[in-house]
Amino acid sequence: MRGIALFGRVRLLDTTLRDGEQTPGVSLTLEEKVSIARQLDALGLDVIEAGSAVTSEGERRAMKAVAEEGLRAEVCSYVRARTGDVDLALNCDVDSIHLVVPVSDLHIRCKLRSDREGVMRAAVEVTEYAKGHGLIVELSGEDASRADEGYLTALYRAGIDAGADRLCYCDTVGVLVAEKAFEVFSRLSKLPVPVSVHCHDDFGLATANTVAALRGGASMAHVTVNGIGERGGNTSLEEVVMTLESLYGIKTEIQCQELYSLSRLVSRLTGIPVAPNKAIVGENAFTHEAGIHVHGLLADTSTYEPIHPEAVGRKRRIVLGKHAGRSSVELALRELGIESTEGELAEILSRVKELGDKGKRVTDADLQTIAEIVLSIQKEPKVKLNEFTIVSGNHAIPTASVRIIVNGSEILEAGTGVGPVDAAINAIRRAISGVRDVRLEEYHVDAVTGGTNALVEVWVTMAMGDRTITARGAGADIIMASVEAVLEGINRLMQLEEDG
Structure with a gap:
């Protein structure tokens, strides 16, 4: 069988900063894009699609900042089949363009209101224009999995003649299945330039389809960190890498031990939590x-x-x-x-x-x-409360001040909140913010006895990095019980970190 990429060098294009950012509600700042790009480069990605130059002036500034980082990876911009898009990409100093043209009759007719010949002419014109300006060109067929394969192949050949360096087959709405992916890429891999696979996860098949395409002869896979993206998301970087490394014995040249820290960074900056049962990087994976x-x-x-x-x-x-x-x-x-x-x-x-x-x-x-x-083992707490005060009332913003000892140093801090308990917890978190990043994930109160002087039991779930613990406080004063629970949680997390 010819050109099975799994027995050669598998290259990876990460589109977290473009397709991943198209997840509803996600918008990354320039600094956030640069931070993610640095970690992607350190991980060993071959190509980083930094964004779409046509999106906005802010997007272009961010893409230019990524390009100016001096990364080892090739920096790429998404463009449509318009020379104006190429000009905007050139102004961002990128190395390459991901030229995406619709190839299914559904997209050509309903989205572009054009025809096959018009799409092919535009693809050739923009490919020639980009090559004439020194860019690497990856010509991508959008909705390729629902396109006429004869037309798709003809468009690819026209793109090659125009100078395209790479081709890409996009399963835009995730309707591909692994058997077809293998067959399609067994044929496409006979073309004289490398072919990439770009899958979406609408049916949960993105990783399976991507691996099948690589088995069929694809030389590069498009992926995103945590599989983020529009609708069901894109192919997951960590799933593809570890499938190749662990199940097929293929070395990807990715620094796998950095996958989890990258996952956490992207989750934090995008605001998209990782599902507990997510493969490789989910909380429950190990x-x-x-x-x-x-x-x-x-x-x-x-x-x-x-x-x-x-x-x-x-x-x-x-x-x-x-x-x-x-x-x-x-x-x-x-x-x-x-x-x-x-x-x-x-x-x-x-x-x-x-x-x-x-x-x-x-x-x-x-x-x-x-x-x-x-076992009667008691360790000296890292964080101790000296005193705290609360100010609250009908017309006052609930405010708390705390005086605590952190690793032997006294810290005085204040915080506000929607209520006195919230204010007290916020004050404590602010006091230790310079030492540890601790998150309050859950807060629950139970009344143990009845009456206005009821004994209450407070349970909190605290997290720091990859560790999560529950902690308890009890007493007649709900504020004091809450403070005790939070401090217990913080001390146990810090002790666990120290113990390794």
């Missing part, structure tokens, strides 16, 4: 609870982990609950560096299951607290 699974991990981690979490910059996490078994707790304690006797282990397991039966998720940080109680 998280285990069921006792039978953890028993297998004790014998050999590959029993329930197809790749080592460290390979993508992750850590294994044991989350305990009602499904936990003795092996789960034993492994989790081992991960935390805690030794226990058989009796102590039984007591820790009993307390874990008690919390699990109440519907609570017991993370490694929660387990450490339980173990410390059972």
